[in-house]
Amino acid sequence: MTNRLKFFKEAVKSLKTSGTVTPSSRFLAKRMIAKIDFATTDVVVELGAGNGVITKQILKKLHPKATLVCFEINDNFYKDLLKIKNKQLVVLNTSAEKIEEELAKLGFSEANHIISSLPFTIIPDAISTEILEKAYKVLASKGTFMQYQYSLTYFKKLSKVFSEEIKLEFEPLNFPPAFVYRCIK
Template structure:
């Protein structure tokens, strides 16, 4: 999906896409530098959109690892299905179902979660469920990466991850983004 089609689809579904522009390579790079691809067996991605970060994860993922991407927008979901990589599993379900989806694919825990979800646009009960289930699904010392365009969810993430949250910033993205790096335990 090119940038014009991404913009068109984002305008139609701004509430769930949360942005009009795909993630920059600078944002993707900054988020993914926190992942040890040599040891990761399962990475989960929430809200991959047109797959900019998805493709970067797949470039670095080992041959025996898996990536499960959750995308509820049908057009973006269908775009992701065109990525021909056996390590990629695309789920057209809400991210709050992460626990059951990983179990359905034979996994007990997730090494890393990369989230592009617009948490401020999602109803609070669903966001609470997504964060609670994300925490539960992570292995001990697992990481949850979330980027947002504001600091609105900083306190909530600190509460969910018991204070284990570091805040970063990527100015070379439209719009500039805050990156939350959260660790379980």
């Protein structure tokens, strides 16, 4: 079974947490990480790693002593991520709400960059607010929080947390096309 078909079947079963029925395109994955200076990055966090499309792009760029910490609550996607054999990868089967405590358990006080594929528009408001506030708290100064969405409706919510600077990009070569928010702390 192809990865796309496997993703589709899993996403349909868990649409309330996946938020989409297609995996991110390689174009979206590359756009999400294009502005990261990997030479100076020690810790990258990925929220809602799914089947690992963006994960694999990050791992290609990480310098040898850096770490990628992925959060994924879907058990089948979590199992898929565990199949990616890379000593720099830490995969957690837990909610992004626990970002602060999970990083502390791993010995990290902050993340240089956070890449999020979480479907914030379908996550309850109180939970999404908590995730964003905790992500902001653990993000290093001048670090980025990258989030994609399929509409512009989340700009206001992001700007409440990331008031310093938000840059908006568009990736037409994704299905559906996606808006990419680059929030700078």
